Amino acid sequence: MTTPFLNTPPTSQQFYINGDWQSPAYPATLPVVNPATEQVIAEVARGSGEDVDRAVAAARAAFPDWSATPVEARVAILGKIHGLILERKEELAQALSLEMGAAIGFARAMQVPLAAEHVRVARDVLSTYTFQKIEHGTAIQREPIGVCGLITPWNWPLYQITAKVAPAIAAGCTVVLKPSELSPLSALLFAQLVHDAGLPAGVFNLVNGSGAEVGAAMAAHPDIDLISITGSNRAGALVAQAAAPTVKRVTQELGGKSPNVLLPDADFAKAVPPGVMSAFRNVGQSCSAPTRMIVPRNRLAEVEALATATANAIIVGDPQSEATVLGPIANEAQFNRVQAMIEVGMNEGAKLVCGGPGRPEGFEQGFYTRPTVFSQVDSAMRIAQEEIFGPVLCIIAYDTVDEAVAIANDTVYGLGAHVQGQNLELARAVASRIRAGQVLLNYPAWNPMAPFGGYKRSGNGREYGVHGFEEYLEIKAIVGFE
Incomplete structure (x- = not known):
C-alpha cells in the first residue's frame, strides 16, 4: 500500500475505507489552496453518498469485534497512534502550514502537540475507566454507542480530528471521518498513521468531500448512531436537521464570541x-x-x-x-x-x-x-x-x-x-x-482533561477528558442484577 500524499505537489484521489485506500465511486476532485500563495497545491477526491455508504458499511461490520476488544488492546493501539504523531510531528506540521497557513512555529508548538495530547488523554481515561457500577442492586453499564460520523473544521484540522477520533475509538466505537475539504492534507496523513498503528480494518474510515454532499449523507445515514460536528452555526443546524429523522445523537461545537x-x-x-x-x-x-x-x-x-x-x-x-x-x-x-x-x-x-x-x-x-x-x-x-x-x-x-x-x-x-x-x-x-x-x-x-463545549448557540455536548469520552457511550441499566 502506498501513502496517497506527499508527492510534489501532494495529491490524493482516494479515501481510506476498511483498512485500505480506495477510489471514489465517481471520479471528481476538490482543490486545496495554499493561503500564503493563493495557488492550488493539491487535488483531493470528492466524495458522494455512495462513498459514505461504503465507509459506514465498513464501520458497521467492524463494530462488533472492536467494541468487544479488551481495554488493554485498545489502550495499546492508542499508545501507538500517540507515538506516531510525535514521531511524524514535522511532516504533520508542514502539512498544516501548507494547507491552512499556520505559522510553522505555531504548528510545531501547538497544533501538533495538542492534537497528540487528545490521544494520550483518551488512552489514559480508557485505562482507568469503570464501565459498570452497581447501584442499589442495579448494574449501570456504559457501552459504546456504535458507528460515529465525525465532521471536523479547517481551523484546527488535526487537533479537532484527534479530539473526536481518539475518544470514539477508545470507547469502542467505529468511525467515519469527514475532514474539512479546505484543509484535508493532515487528515490524510493521520489516516495513514492510524493504519500504521495497526488499527483493525473498518474501525477508522475517511471520506473527503463537501458538507453538502458527504456531511449531509453522514448526518442522515440510518446506520450512523452518533454525529459529532465542529463548525459554524449554520452547518451545525443543518446537520441536526438532517439527523432528526433517524433520532441519532448529535453533539455540536459551534461558534463563539467569547x-x-x-x-x-x-x-x-x-x-x-x-x-x-x-x-x-x-x-x-x-x-x-x-x-x-x-x-x-x-x-x-x-x-x-x-x-x-x-x-x-x-x-x-x-x-x-x-x-x-x-x-x-x-x-x-x-x-x-x-x-x-x-x-x-x-x-x-x-x-x-x-x-x-x-x-x-x-x-x-x-x-x-x-x-x-x-x-x-x-x-x-x-x-x-x-x-x-x-x-x-x-x-x-x-x-x-x-x-x-x-x-x-x-x-x-x-x-x-x-x-x-x-x-x-x-x-x-x-x-x-x-x-x-x-x-x-x-x-x-x-x-486537556477540562470539558469543553457550549451553552446556547455554541452547541451541545462536551469534548476532552472523561466528559468527552462519555459522549461516545450509551447507558444501560440492568435491573435485578443483584
Missing part, C-alpha cells in the same frame, strides 16, 4: 497583552477566542495603548518563516469575511485603534490580514455580536462589575470566557455568573 472580563483589580500590564494574543492565536481562527475585551471605563485609554503596542509588535508573514507569529487567514472566503467585518466596524462608529482593512504592508498576494483592534465598541454593534473569526479584537467599556457580567452574557453564544483579577474570590464569583461552557481564570495552562 468575553475577556478584566476586573478593576487586574494587573492591566500583565492582563492586556496575553488577552490580545489569546484573541489572535491561530490568526483569530478559534471558536473560543476571547475577542471581546471588557474593561473598566476609567482604564480604557491604558488598555488601548497596551493593546496597540501588542498588536503592532506581532509579526505577520510567510508561514514557513521561523519568525512569523501570524500567517494568512486559512482561505479566501474567510479572508473576505474578515475584511468585510473590519469595514462594518468602521462604519458602525467604533474607534479603530490599530490595523484596519487590507493586507499588511508588503503583501500583494496571500490571505494576510492586519491585526486589528477596535475600541469604544457598543455591545449592540455587529462586530460585538457576530463571530468574525480573524485577528479582530473589540474593546468594550463598563462602569460596574454587574454591567461587565451583563455585557459578557449579551451574546447568543456561550462557548468560552476569560476573567482576569487579583482577587480570586471575586474572579470566581464572576466566572460562575457567565453563561459559557468553559471559563478561564488569569490565563491558566491548557488542560
Whole structure:
C-alpha cells in the first residue's frame, strides 16, 4: 500500500475505507489552496453518498469485534497512534502550514502537540475507566454507542480530528471521518498513521468531500448512531436537521464570541497583552477566542495603548518563516469575511485603534490580514455580536462589575470566557455568573482533561477528558442484577 500524499505537489484521489485506500465511486476532485500563495497545491477526491455508504458499511461490520476488544488492546493501539504523531510531528506540521497557513512555529508548538495530547488523554481515561457500577442492586453499564460520523473544521484540522477520533475509538466505537475539504492534507496523513498503528480494518474510515454532499449523507445515514460536528452555526443546524429523522445523537461545537472580563483589580500590564494574543492565536481562527475585551471605563485609554503596542509588535508573514507569529487567514472566503467585518466596524462608529482593512504592508498576494483592534465598541454593534473569526479584537467599556457580567452574557453564544483579577474570590464569583461552557481564570495552562463545549448557540455536548469520552457511550441499566 502506498501513502496517497506527499508527492510534489501532494495529491490524493482516494479515501481510506476498511483498512485500505480506495477510489471514489465517481471520479471528481476538490482543490486545496495554499493561503500564503493563493495557488492550488493539491487535488483531493470528492466524495458522494455512495462513498459514505461504503465507509459506514465498513464501520458497521467492524463494530462488533472492536467494541468487544479488551481495554488493554485498545489502550495499546492508542499508545501507538500517540507515538506516531510525535514521531511524524514535522511532516504533520508542514502539512498544516501548507494547507491552512499556520505559522510553522505555531504548528510545531501547538497544533501538533495538542492534537497528540487528545490521544494520550483518551488512552489514559480508557485505562482507568469503570464501565459498570452497581447501584442499589442495579448494574449501570456504559457501552459504546456504535458507528460515529465525525465532521471536523479547517481551523484546527488535526487537533479537532484527534479530539473526536481518539475518544470514539477508545470507547469502542467505529468511525467515519469527514475532514474539512479546505484543509484535508493532515487528515490524510493521520489516516495513514492510524493504519500504521495497526488499527483493525473498518474501525477508522475517511471520506473527503463537501458538507453538502458527504456531511449531509453522514448526518442522515440510518446506520450512523452518533454525529459529532465542529463548525459554524449554520452547518451545525443543518446537520441536526438532517439527523432528526433517524433520532441519532448529535453533539455540536459551534461558534463563539467569547468575553475577556478584566476586573478593576487586574494587573492591566500583565492582563492586556496575553488577552490580545489569546484573541489572535491561530490568526483569530478559534471558536473560543476571547475577542471581546471588557474593561473598566476609567482604564480604557491604558488598555488601548497596551493593546496597540501588542498588536503592532506581532509579526505577520510567510508561514514557513521561523519568525512569523501570524500567517494568512486559512482561505479566501474567510479572508473576505474578515475584511468585510473590519469595514462594518468602521462604519458602525467604533474607534479603530490599530490595523484596519487590507493586507499588511508588503503583501500583494496571500490571505494576510492586519491585526486589528477596535475600541469604544457598543455591545449592540455587529462586530460585538457576530463571530468574525480573524485577528479582530473589540474593546468594550463598563462602569460596574454587574454591567461587565451583563455585557459578557449579551451574546447568543456561550462557548468560552476569560476573567482576569487579583482577587480570586471575586474572579470566581464572576466566572460562575457567565453563561459559557468553559471559563478561564488569569490565563491558566491548557488542560486537556477540562470539558469543553457550549451553552446556547455554541452547541451541545462536551469534548476532552472523561466528559468527552462519555459522549461516545450509551447507558444501560440492568435491573435485578443483584
